[in-house]
Amino acid sequence: MLRCMALVTAARALSSTARRAAKPSAARPKVLRKKQPPGVFDVGSLDRQALETFVVDDLKQPKFRAKQLREWIYDKGVDDFGNMTNLPAKWRTDMSARGLTVGGTIAGTRAEQVSRRDGTIKRAYELRDGSVIESVLMPYKDGRRTACISSQAGCGMGCTFCATGQMGFTRHLSSAEIFEQASRFSRELRRRGERLSNVVFMGMGEPLANYNNVLEAARRIHDELGVGARHITISTVGLARGIEKLADDPLPVTLAVSLHQADDESRSSIMPVNKRYNLETLLSSINTYQRKTKRRVTFEWAAIQGENDDEQAARKLGKLLKQHSVRDAHVNVIPLNPTKGFSGKKSSNVDTFCRTLQDEFRISATPRVRRGIDIDAGCGQLTTALEEKGA
Numbered sequence: 001m002l003r004c005m006a007l008v009t010a011a012r013a014l015s016s017t018a019r020r021a022a023k024p025s026a027a028r029p030k031v032l033r034k035k036q037p038p039g040v041f042d043v044g045s046l047d048r049q050a051l052e053t054f055v056v057d058d059l060k061q062p063k064f065r066a067k068q069l070r071e072w073i074y075d076k077g078v079d080d081f082g083n084m085t086n087l088p089a090k091w092r093t094d095m096s097a098r099g100l101t102v103g104g105t106i107a108g109t110r111a112e113q114v115s116r117r118d119g120t121i122k123r124a125y126e127l128r129d130g131s132v133i134e135s136v137l138m139p140y141k142d143g144r145r146t147a148c149i150s151s152q153a154g155c156g157m158g159c160t161f162c163a164t165g166q167m168g169f170t171r172h173l174s175s176a177e178i179f180e181q182a183s184r185f186s187r188e189l190r191r192r193g194e195r196l197s198n199v200v201f202m203g204m205g206e207p208l209a210n211y212n213n214v215l216e217a218a219r220r221i222h223d224e225l226g227v228g229a230r231h232i233t234i235s236t237v238g239l240a241r242g243i244e245k246l247a248d249d250p251l252p253v254t255l256a257v258s259l260h261q262a263d264d265e266s267r268s269s270i271m272p273v274n275k276r277y278n279l280e281t282l283l284s285s286i287n288t289y290q291r292k293t294k295r296r297v298t299f300e301w302a303a304i305q306g307e308n309d310d311e312q313a314a315r316k317l318g319k320l321l322k323q324h325s326v327r328d329a330h331v332n333v334i335p336l337n338p339t340k341g342f343s344g345k346k347s348s349n350v351d352t353f354c355r356t357l358q359d360e361f362r363i364s365a366t367p368r369v370r371r372g373i374d375i376d377a378g379c380g381q382l383t384t385a386l387e388e389k390g391a
């Protein structure tokens with residue numbers, strides 16, 4: 001009975017916030033209501049403005065309580081209302097009784113792997129509708145703490161070498177589902193006196209295909225988790241229209257483009273998106289982006305043995321970037337992470353490839369170590385492993 005009342009109160013609180021919210025950003029609980037189970041309302045899914053409206057209009061508390069709540073959740077990493085000691089005791093118990101939670105779009109952790117080599121943590125989360133997504137936290141020796149998060153469940157882009165692409169598309173993630181992946185890691189780090197410093201959209205999915213939700217989550221990662229905009233990287237398969245849109249976005253995030261091949265025929269054979277936006281169109285969108293933003297663009301290159309990893313391939317890439325006047329390009333070269341549905345092998349020629357780009361074209365190129373090499377840390381690989389085990 002008590003539980004039923006709590007459910008009704010929470011549902012009322014939601015409808016009231018949705019009705020009275022004044023600003024467009026504050027109207028989001030309508031969407032959230034659809035995604036969350038009855039009786040659970042995730043205050044972590046409200047941005048600054050919406051949380052304030054909720055606290056004042058629905059919880060009948062003064063505005064400063066919203067600030068206090070935010071400090072507990074985002075600065076101190078506390079997610080249990082009972083431990084928010086400067087809030088009135090009655091209000092704390094009321095909030096839990098009303099079915100309010102901090103976080104709630106993620107139903108649970110299906111699997112977690114921690115690398116003994118480098119401390120990388122990889123998680124497969126189950127969402128409320130049963131979809132499974134992946135998030136990774138990478139600690140670096142220089143103090144950086146980088147979260148790699150998903151923007152979609154599965155992906156419809158069909159890159160042949162990618163475990164997520166091999167799964168196909170399930171659905172877009174909501175901005176709250178995207179934000180919660182980062183805020184979970186952020187809270188865990190805050191609790192041990194550390195902070196999340198970087199976020200990369202390199203988990204499952206194509207972020208620019210889910211543009212609005214990704215950008216809204218990125219804004220909250222910047223505003224509420226305190227991650228610098230330049231330290232938020234959106235990696236795209238090459239959706240040219242999305243790149244042009246990003247050039248006009250007020251949030252100055254970093255753009256990474258997954259290239260992997262430097263001629264249309266080879267690129268189309270492993271990345272079907274290239275038939276829609278060929279290299280000419282893609283590089284012209286990058287020119288527009290750079291003209292407007294003056295920001296550096298990073299290129300991702302998954303080095304596949306004998307396919308795109310020799311000096312000739314490096315020269316082809318160097319020429320392509322020079323011909324299209326890409327300014328201040330940086331190339332990240334990562335040996336292919338072998339996947340079940342792709343016959344390509346991981347390259348052992350990464351250093352020569354990088355040196356050719358640097359020496360002959362003055363293009364900066366860095367061989368990247370695959371983080372979490374002893375766990376299934378490739379995008380989509382933990383989920384594939386779970387499916388194989390029938391977990």
Ligand code: SAH
Nearest residue numbers: 162202205206235236237258300302336337
């Ligand atoms: N959809 C976006 C972001 C997610 S994929 C994109 O494609 O950019 C993140 C990165 O992992 C991309 O650069 C992608 O090409 C790369 N990737 C995917 N599968 C890989 C594999 N098996 N080995 C190495 N890199 C891979």
Ligand code: SF4
Nearest residue numbers: 155157159162165237
């Ligand atoms: Fe999708 Fe990126 Fe994987 Fe391609 S590499 S299938 S775009 S997640």
